[in-house]
Amino acid sequence: MACGSDILRIFLQRDHPVEPEKCLNASEVFCMAPWSHIHVLPSGKIYACCMSAHAKKNAIGDLHKGDTLEGAWNSRKMRKLRRQMLMCRESGLCERCYIAEKNDQGSLRKSVNFLMAHHFDWVHRTSCDGFMDVFKVPYLDIRFSNLCNFRCRICSPYLSSGWYRDARKLWLIRRSMPKVLNVADGNPAFLSKIFELLEDVECIQFGGGEPLIMEEHYQILERLMKLRKYDVRLSYNTNCSVIQHKQYNLLEMWNGFNDVFIMASLDGSHGRGDYMRKGQHWEVTEENIRRIRRECPRVRFRLSPTISLFNAFHLIDFYKELYEKGTIHINEFATNILLEPSMYNIRNFPEPLKARLTCQYNEFIATYLTDHNASEETKNHFRAVIQYMNEESLHRLFIFKAVTRILDKLRNESFPEVFPELGELLK
Numbered sequence: 001m002a003c004g005s006d007i008l009r010i011f012l013q014r015d016h017p018v019e020p021e022k023c024l025n026a027s028e029v030f031c032m033a034p035w036s037h038i039h040v041l042p043s044g045k046i047y048a049c050c051m052s053a054h055a056k057k058n059a060i061g062d063l064h065k066g067d068t069l070e071g072a073w074n075s076r077k078m079r080k081l082r083r084q085m086l087m088c089r090e091s092g093l094c095e096r097c098y099i100a101e102k103n104d105q106g107s108l109r110k111s112v113n114f115l116m117a118h119h120f121d122w123v124h125r126t127s128c129d130g131f132m133d134v135f136k137v138p139y140l141d142i143r144f145s146n147l148c149n150f151r152c153r154i155c156s157p158y159l160s161s162g163w164y165r166d167a168r169k170l171w172l173i174r175r176s177m178p179k180v181l182n183v184a185d186g187n188p189a190f191l192s193k194i195f196e197l198l199e200d201v202e203c204i205q206f207g208g209g210e211p212l213i214m215e216e217h218y219q220i221l222e223r224l225m226k227l228r229k230y231d232v233r234l235s236y237n238t239n240c241s242v243i244q245h246k247q248y249n250l251l252e253m254w255n256g257f258n259d260v261f262i263m264a265s266l267d268g269s270h271g272r273g274d275y276m277r278k279g280q281h282w283e284v285t286e287e288n289i290r291r292i293r294r295e296c297p298r299v300r301f302r303l304s305p306t307i308s309l310f311n312a313f314h315l316i317d318f319y320k321e322l323y324e325k326g327t328i329h330i331n332e333f334a335t336n337i338l339l340e341p342s343m344y345n346i347r348n349f350p351e352p353l354k355a356r357l358t359c360q361y362n363e364f365i366a367t368y369l370t371d372h373n374a375s376e377e378t379k380n381h382f383r384a385v386i387q388y389m390n391e392e393s394l395h396r397l398f399i400f401k402a403v404t405r406i407l408d409k410l411r412n413e414s415f416p417e418v419f420p421e422l423g424e425l426l427k
Contacts, residue, residue: 020117020120023085023120023123024113024114024117024120025113027088028098028101029084029085029088029089029090029091029094030085030086030088030113031049031085031094031097031108031109031112031113032112032113032116032117032119032120032123033048033049033108033109033112033116033139034048034078034081034082034085035082035116035119035122035123035126035132036112036116036119036122036137036138036139037049037112037116037137037138037139037140037141038069038072038073038137038139038140038141038142039052039053039141039142039143040063040069040141040142040143040183041053041143041158041159041183042143042144042145042146042158042159042181042182042183042208042209043062043064043158043181043183044062044063044064044065044183044185045059045061045062045063045064046059046060046061046062046063046067046069046072047059047060048060048077048078048081048093049108049112049141050108050141050205050207051094051096051097051107051108051109052093052094052096054096054339054340058077058092058093059077060072060075060077060078060081061075063183063184063185063187063190064185069135069137069193069197070135073132073135073137074130074131074132077093078130079129079130079131080130081093081130082126082130082132083129083130086123086126094109096339097109097110099339099388100337100384103337103383103384103387103388104380104383104384104387105334105335105337105380105381105384106334106377112139115139115202115203115233116138116139119138122134136197136200137197137200137201138200138201138202138203139201139202139203139204139205140194140197140201140203140204140205141204141205141207142183142194142216143159143183143207143208143209144182144183144184144208144209144211144214144216144217145161145180145181145182145183145208145209145214145216146158146159146160146161146180146181146208146209147161147180147208147209147210147213147214148160148161148162148163148208148209148210148213149162149210149213149239149241149242149279150162150210150239150241150277150278150279150280151163151166151278151279152267152276152277152278152279153275153276153277153278153308153310153344153407154276154306154308154310154338154341154344156172156341157172157173157177158181159208159209160208160209161179161180161181161209162278162279164179166407166410166411169410170406170410191216191219194216194220195220195223198220198223198224198227198229199227201229201232202231202232202233203232203233203235204220204232204233204234204235205235205236205237206234206235206236206237206238207236207237208237210238210239210241210242211236211237211238212236212238212241212242212243212245212250213242213245218245218246218248218250218253221234221253224257225253225256230256230257230258231257231258231259232257232259233259233261234254234257234259234260234261235261235262235263236260236261236262236263237263237265237304238262238263238264238265239264239265239266239277239280239285240262240264240265240266240285240288240289240292241279241280241281241284241285241288242288243288243291243292251291251292251295251296254296254299255295255296255298258298259300260296260298260299260300261299261300261301261302262292262299262300262301262302263302263304263334264289264301264302264303264304265277265304265305265306266280266285266303266304266305267305267306267308267310267311267318268305268310268311268314268318269282269286269318269321269322270282271418272310272311272314272318272418272419273285273318275310275413275415275418275419276308276310276311278411286327289301289327290327293327301328301332302328302332302333302334303319303322303328303332303333303334304333304334304335304336305318305335305336306335306336306337306338307335307336307337307338307346307385308338308344308345308346309344309345309346309348309349309400309422309425310344310419312346312349312357312385312389313353313357313360313419313421313422314419315335315382315385316360316361316364316368319333320368323372330369330372330373330374330375330378331374331375331377331378333378333381334381335381335382335384335385337384337385337388342394342396343396343397343399343400343403344400345394345396346385346388346389347388347389347391347392347393347394348393348394348395348396348397348400349389350397351393354389354390357386357389358386358389358390361382361383361385361386362386364382365379365382365383369382397425400425401425401426404426405426
């Protein structure tokens with residue numbers, strides 16, 4: 001009698017054979033993440049990937065409640081996700097990748113399929129209930145804490161310790177909540193477990209908080225160097241505010257690795273950027289980027305702004321400024337369209353502003369980007385913004401107005417002064 005992966009294969013063979021080409025390239029649903037990847041937030045909640053972490057209900061485990069990474073690897077939700085992937089069924093956990101692909105953007109799903117394609121044989125080892133008999137995670141994304149030196153408008157105290165004081169004043173958090181959330185919750189064995197997984201790791205995503213001020217980040221780099229695993233792909237979501245931390249010379253450490261990729265979380269320059277990402281000092285950030293490019297020529301760099309009500313109209317000027325200064329190359333750019341908090345979503349723009357922004361982006365694509373030989377991928381990131389914005393309308397401006405006025409007063413700032421072109425949003 002056939003059992004295990006044989007049953008699954010026989011069942012799927014009727015309509016959806018488990019073939020690498022069909023799954024990895026032709027399928028609009030299949031993703032290698034449930035076989036190769038794991039993501040943990042500072043809250044201790046474990047997810048199949050960072051794109052599914054927008055809702056607590058999507059968690060596949062919780063370290064703070066006694067769950068383990070091994071247990072989450074074969075939890076009920078993870079096993080169900082694997083079965084859905086193999087049967088080409090959409091999952092609610094994956095809606096953010098579906099939205100990105102619908103808007104002609106790159107997605108984590110496509111990225112993981114590319115990076116982890118050589119592990120497709122693990123798919124064939126999946127039992128009929130989605131169970132995986134091996135616990136190896138070649139692609140790690142562990143957000144060790146919410147430690148951060150910024151308090152960005154679009155962020156929260158759960159991902160930024162810098163937000164703590166404002167959050168307390170605004171009664172956004174429980175009084176018992178600590179300023180710094182730690183994924184290990186005081187358990188020293190957790191980092192040892194991560195060190196064990198480094199034996200098989202191929203890609204590591206560092207995020208936060210701000211990863212470049214986290215001690216665990218440097219301990220992992222040192223461990224990789226001790227293991228002589230210089231071929232591990234290191235990816236970062238960073239605000240680029242720090243390149244020297246305590247005794248660690250980060251640029252020197254990066255030069256020892258073969259593949260370092262920085263996705264710079266920068267939403268604007270000068271006063272606009274400093275307002276959106278409170279704690280940023282643009283001159284310092286810009287000089288850090290220059291040093292990275294000068295002293296680490298092999299490090300790949302990409303401007304990765306989060307597009308919100310704040311910077312949608314400033315994005316073109318910001319991009320042109322960095323390109324014309326030589327800070328980025330023409331195609332070192334990718335947008336991250338903000339979905340939540342919904343009050344900052346660009347779908348809240350009134351129709352006249354949507355029409356104006358659409359005209360600006362279309363003209364910019366047709367003239368400037370075309371004249372400078374930008375790739376279609378780069379153009380698509382701008383097209384995706386207007387496509388997403390115009391698909392639907394949200395009506396959260398009343399919340400945007402209230403929160404912006406409160407934070408402006410609390411931080412002694414003025415939205416109308418920094419963004420005079422958007423002053424009407426507060427009327």
